[in-house]
Amino acid sequence: MKKFTKLTSAVVPLNIENIDTDQIIPARFLKATTREGFGENLFRDWRYENDNQPKADFVLNNPTYSGQILVAGKNFGCGSSREHAAWAIQDAGFDAVISSFFADIFKGNALNNGLLPIQVSEEFLAQIFKAVDNNAKSALEVDLENQTVTIVETGAQESFEINPYKKSCLINGYDDIDFILNQKQLIEEFEQAR
Amino acid sequence: MSKTLVEKIWDAHVVKSEEGFPDILYIDTHLIHEVTSPQAFDGLRKRGLPVLRPKQTVATADHNVPTLNQLLPIKEELSRYQVDMLTKNCAEFGIELYGLGHPFQGIVHVIGPELGITLPGKTMVCGDSHTSTHGAFGAIAFGIGTSQVEQVFATQCLLQSKPKTMKIEVNGELGQGVGAKDIILYIIAQISAAGGTGYFIEYAGSAIEALSMEARMTICNMSIEMGARGGLIAPDQTTFDYIKGREFAPAGEEWDKALAYWKTLYSDADAKFDSVLTFDAADIAPMITYGTNPGMGMGIQEYIPATGAQPEKEKLSYQKALDYMGFDDDSSLIGKPVDYVFIGSCTNSRIEDLREVADFVKDKRKADNVTVWIVPGSKQVEQQAKNEGLDKIFEAAGFQLREPGCSACLGMNEDKIPAGKYCVSTSNRNFEGRQGQNARTLLASPLTAAAAAVTGKITDVREMLTPNP
Ligand code: SF4
Numbered sequence: 001m002k003k004f005t006k007l008t009s010a011v012v013p014l015n016i017e018n019i020d021t022d023q024i025i026p027a028r029f030l031k032a033t034t035r036e037g038f039g040e041n042l043f044r045d046w047r048y049e050n051d052n053q054p055k056a057d058f059v060l061n062n063p064t065y066s067g068q069i070l071v072a073g074k075n076f077g078c079g080s081s082r083e084h085a086a087w088a089i090q091d092a093g094f095d096a097v098i099s100s101f102f103a104d105i106f107k108g109n110a111l112n113n114g115l116l117p118i119q120v121s122e123e124f125l126a127q128i129f130k131a132v133d134n135n136a137k138s139a140l141e142v143d144l145e146n147q148t149v150t151i152v153e154t155g156a157q158e159s160f161e162i163n164p165y166k167k168s169c170l171i172n173g174y175d176d177i178d179f180i181l182n183q184k185q186l187i188e189e190f191e192q193a194r
Numbered sequence: 195m196s197k198t199l200v201e202k203i204w205d206a207h208v209v210k211s212e213e214g215f216p217d218i219l220y221i222d223t224h225l226i227h228e229v230t231s232p233q234a235f236d237g238l239r240k241r242g243l244p245v246l247r248p249k250q251t252v253a254t255a256d257h258n259v260p261t262l263n264q265l266l267p268i269k270e271e272l273s274r275y276q277v278d279m280l281t282k283n284c285a286e287f288g289i290e291l292y293g294l295g296h297p298f299q300g301i302v303h304v305i306g307p308e309l310g311i312t313l314p315g316k317t318m319v320c321g322d323s324h325t326s327t328h329g330a331f332g333a334i335a336f337g338i339g340t341s342q343v344e345q346v347f348a349t350q351c352l353l354q355s356k357p358k359t360m361k362i363e364v365n366g367e368l369g370q371g372v373g374a375k376d377i378i379l380y381i382i383a384q385i386s387a388a389g390g391t392g393y394f395i396e397y398a399g400s401a402i403e404a405l406s407m408e409a410r411m412t413i414c415n416m417s418i419e420m421g422a423r424g425g426l427i428a429p430d431q432t433t434f435d436y437i438k439g440r441e442f443a444p445a446g447e448e449w450d451k452a453l454a455y456w457k458t459l460y461s462d463a464d465a466k467f468d469s470v471l472t473f474d475a476a477d478i479a480p481m482i483t484y485g486t487n488p489g490m491g492m493g494i495q496e497y498i499p500a501t502g503a504q505p506e507k508e509k510l511s512y513q514k515a516l517d518y519m520g521f522d523d524d525s526s527l528i529g530k531p532v533d534y535v536f537i538g539s540c541t542n543s544r545i546e547d548l549r550e551v552a553d554f555v556k557d558k559r560k561a562d563n564v565t566v567w568i569v570p571g572s573k574q575v576e577q578q579a580k581n582e583g584l585d586k587i588f589e590a591a592g593f594q595l596r597e598p599g600c601s602a603c604l605g606m607n608e609d610k611i612p613a614g615k616y617c618v619s620t621s622n623r624n625f626e627g628r629q630g631q632n633a634r635t636l637l638a639s640p641l642t643a644a645a646a647a648v649t650g651k652i653t654d655v656r657e658m659l660t661p662n663p
Contacts, residue, residue, distance in 0.1 A: 033232035034236045035233045035237070109339065112341045165215045175341075176341075176342075176345050177243075180345065180349040183218065186218070187209055187218075190209045
């Protein structure tokens with residue numbers, strides 16, 4: 001897994017609440033047998049017309065916005081538990097998602113894949129959207145070690161929560177598999193003792 | 195210290211437990227199928243890792259497979275691709291595959307128990323939520339996501355925090371025409387589709403103890419439909435008798451050793467559960483669902499609850515569910531015409547289910563307006579049904595006995611219920627579109643499904659049975 005310590009980037013703002021995983025990646029795109037390539041169909045039905053023409057008014061099609069941070073409204077990632085949602089966001093080039101609330105399973109899936117879900121207050125979320133409204137290139141600084149997110153232009157800062165185990169996974173760039181494999185000897189001892 | 199059954203099995207499988215971290219839980223058996231495994235194999239390849247314990251992994255093809263002419267090439271391209279991929283992955287990583295054409299092939303949760311792979315005290319996982327089925331043997335069994343499938347491949351372990359425990363007791367005697375499926379649909383209707391969230395459930399009480407192994411599997415299978423992480427039942431003589439002599443079950447000295455251990459697997463008398471619920475078997479009638487989640491069920495003679503009686507913020511979604519089903523609130527389902535009857539899925543496709551249905555339909559015929567599919571859970575169930583002549587009974591009744599697979603349970607193969615049609619189904623989920631786009635599913639027991647097949651409408655099966663003396 002990729003290491004995550006600090007990230008300073010412009011953001012892609014998606015000021016919509018209750019974005020469910022069916023919107024993130026519609027069921028008809030779940031047929032692939034690898035994890036890659038889902039980014040192409042991220043927000044498929046918001047992003048493209050039925051004839052595959054990009055919808056000009058959707059933010060991902062707007063060259064003014066770019067960056068590795070997706071900022072979305074409350075209750076992001078609700079609905080079906082498909083892990084493909086996290087894969088798709090990551091595959092489209094995002095390393096972090098900011099919202100004022102995440103659905104549980106999505107949050108777990110994101111962390112398992114090295115995509116950092118950052119939960120901030122409603123007020124702070126509104127400040128981020130405002131900053132981006134004023135200046136599309138407005139950047140955020142995410143500091144995982146200190147668990148803070150800062151709006152670079154205004155200096156406004158908020159801290160966020162993260163499970164200490166998951167935090168160490170992201171900082172060290174290891175996932176559950178690396179973590180367990182590091183204890184391989186314990187596994188073998190366990191097997192022998194049975 | 196006294197422990198619950200879940201705690202006993204859990205503690206025996208903890209490789210490492212550290213404050214602030216989830217436990218590293220050792221997994222005895224990993225079951226896989228064609229749909230949720232390819233990305234996990236792909237992940238292994240990228241990391242350059244082998245499957246750590248391939249001998250503890252068993253694969254079958256079930257979710258996508260056709261249920262007619264299974265030995266011909268699969269017509270549907272995606273299904274064929276996923277099944278081929280599984281064959282290739284299993285060969286590359288040294289995993290035993292019971293694929294199409296193999297005498298052991300079948301639905302993953304049917305073949306584990308019938309082959310003696312599912313045993314008391316084990317930890318078992320599969321990338322499928324109905325893995326809870328195996329809990330019927332007194333095992334900790336639960337469904338996992340694709341990243342976790344990869345995790346188990348690579349390490350034979352899972353990072354998991356210990357679940358909360360709930361005990362559900364069902365005491366007393368079941369009435370005639372009422373079975374395991376009715377018990378579990380009743381419990382879910384009582385506590386709702388979210389009533390078990392976060393718990394591991396232990397089912398107990400005299401009504402549960404009286405059940406056969408196959409009936410117990412039906413109960414544990416649907417634990418997930420109330421949001422629980424899994425469900426299990428303490429092993430007893432019924433369990434041991436079922437396991438003995440099966441293909442991969444321990445034998446000889448191994449058997450004696452295993453049996454001695456299995457006999458220690460029960461919740462201690464003073465063990466503490468985080469929650470305890472008790473039900474009376476005599477209160478349970480044949481059940482049927484009227485809505486679009488398994489919690490929307492009722493006794494077959496009851497009326498669909500009024501929309502007005504629902505909590506304010508649920509009224510809208512309640513009405514939406516009834517609209518989808520084409521039902522009015524405050525009305526009875528008795529006499530409603532039915533288009534399809536599906537007897538199958540990992541909930542009710544075992545030999546006892548088929549025997550019960552055959553016994554009921556003997557010398558009867560299906561109604562003209564109904565299409566009936568019987569999809570056995572495995573090749574072995576199919577073979578056994580033929581050995582017992584059940585196929586002849588089904589044929590005479592106009593029921594079609596197909597080849598094993600998940601089939602119309604999730605409509606991933608060709609077995610889809612057409613839009614707007616009503617299907618009385620012995621499967622476990624009645625979600626919108628589950629059995630096909632806009633299909634309408636009514637979950638019920640095999641007997642209630644058989645009664646609908648014969649009469650062509652929703653029927654209280656008790657009225658068709660000769661009363662017990
Ligand atoms: S029969 Fe249905 S519920 Fe059971 S494993 Fe297959 S798809 Fe899942």
